[in-house]
Amino acid sequence: MTSRPETPLLDHVDVPADLRKLRPEQLRQLSDEVRADMIDAVSQTGGHLGAGLGVVELSVALHYIFNTPEDRLIWDVGHQAYPHKILTGRREQMRTIRQGGGISGFTKRSESEYDPFGAAHSSTSISSALGFAVANKLSGNPGKGIAVIGDGAMSAGMAYEAMNNAQQAGNRLIVILNDNDMSIAPPVGGLSAYLARAVSSSEYLGLRSLAKRVTKKLHRRVHSAAAKAEEYARGMATGGTLFEELGFYYVGPIDGHNLDHLIPVLENVRDSEQGPILVHVVTKKGHGYAPAEASADKYHGVTKFDVISGEMAPKTKGPPSYQNVFGETLAKLAETDGRICAITAAMPSGTGVDKFAKAHPDRAFDVGIAEQHGVTFAAGLAAQGMRPFAAIYSTFLQRAYDQVVHDVCIQNLPVRFAIDRAGLVGADGATHAGSFDLTYLATLPNMIVMSPADEAELVHMTYTAAEYDDGPIAFRYPRGNGTGIDLPDTPIRLEIGKGRVVREGNKVAILSLGTRLHEAMKAADELDAKGLSTTVADLRFVKPLDEQLIRRLATTHDIVVTVEEAAIGGLGAHVLTLASDTGLLDAGLKIRTMRLPDVFQDHDDPAKQYREAELDAEAIVKKVLEALRHNDLGVERGVRA
Incomplete structure (x- = not known):
């Protein structure tokens, strides 16, 4: 363990009002101290590092310049907001970030008045900042809406939709384009820095305003031509023509460090x-920390690591991750099927599509943050005869629901949806949990929905989806490693x-969907x-249901319990509907459904999250015993003969 870095200036900065008491020449030292403190904190907890390192000075x-929190500063996605958290009263809590009971890894309204808008999904900052800006304009409040967008977020259409609508905000809206992947304009240097200062100066803006007033007095065509000439001249010099066309006054590019x-x-x-x-700021992800700068991903997401060497704690060897099982299986299937393609939305490594892309680069497509x-x-x-797999996180597929439907x-159309991060996701918390996909997919006509119980089943479902050409088909699987079963x-x-029975009994029937099967077997x-002979079935499909299997188990057991790692409206709802429609409920059948609770669960260790959600073996046993009204000795009361 290394000792905590010395931070004499930062020790006196708790909130931005303290920061604004410093002299401008002290800000360089303060930035260095923020960077050192953030590196030290994240080395102990893990989390997002590279993006935050790139925006320390920003x-x-x-x-320092804006009057936060009255000026509303909104960080897109939120994982670049670690320095912001340090400067806004949460420095000591940074060593709890993404831990159970600790602060969020993203911005969160309930956490601080300096987080005016929660953000963990991409490309929402300009729309929300526009809302704040217009609200202030309408109410006469002086505050501005400031959106900091970058790290790929400008690849999403929503950002441009907001910009196209932004003129009504006037000077209340400022967009900071944090260009940390590649410069849109030529490399920054002394000339571009001079241009940025010049075109944002009051003298230039005053002359521009005067010129507009003069040309407006002239013929309309003269005014229009003059405006275009000024706009394009400035655009050619600074690279901002696109943003000018969207109604923004462009300034930049400038060195964000x-x-x-x-x-x-x-x-x-x-x-x-x-x-x-719009202020175009060019930064470098991972800036100021040599191991991050040297890393291909700039230490975007890290586990605990040694600050001096940058070496991360070794990952314990274990079963392969679900995402890699999917990616490798799909790549192998594509060796003999030239119709198979893979599409991902800025998450090639997170979905396993990087494995496919390495083997079949011409058939792998990363569309950016554009689900x-x-x-x-x-x-x-699909309409042209290919076999596409859309590999998208459950939480991000929500953004494309209309496209799935329409x-x-x-x-x-036979689009195959490989839905990663289904269920609870641990440290990323409620914003990234895949809680709703069963509900929002299984209601759709023509859709087939599967969920594997383990990594071997995932192999089978990937192949099944590849061979299914009769319409759309989806399979959802969790974050993390498999169970260790042979592939x-x-x-x-x-x-x-069609489901499968993995354990036969005659008193209790547990209908499991997905990777809670292991807990169902323990239960x-x-x-x-306790003398309650138990059948466990892995249903595999929530749509269509295996009606024959469910009816058989329902009529030969005293109680049926459904278990799923999804919100209300999934497996349990479909089984209850089946029981109602076929008269099983009239026969006195006891049915209990177990699912995720109707709350947004905070970040924590996944095992703790599932225990809190009452979806572990202990909770399954408790549910059965309560339904059968057992006493402490386990003697049944009122159970059907």
């Missing part, structure tokens, strides 16, 4: 009567809508020990 400059450049530009922007304004486009693109591929299901050498094509052991 965070300091924004809080040079406070001598940042401070005067932000001062000019703050005091400008022009608006809305809507990705789904409809997949629909087009472009895929109504047209009955099949040859995948099996599963019969659509069956405990129930058997």
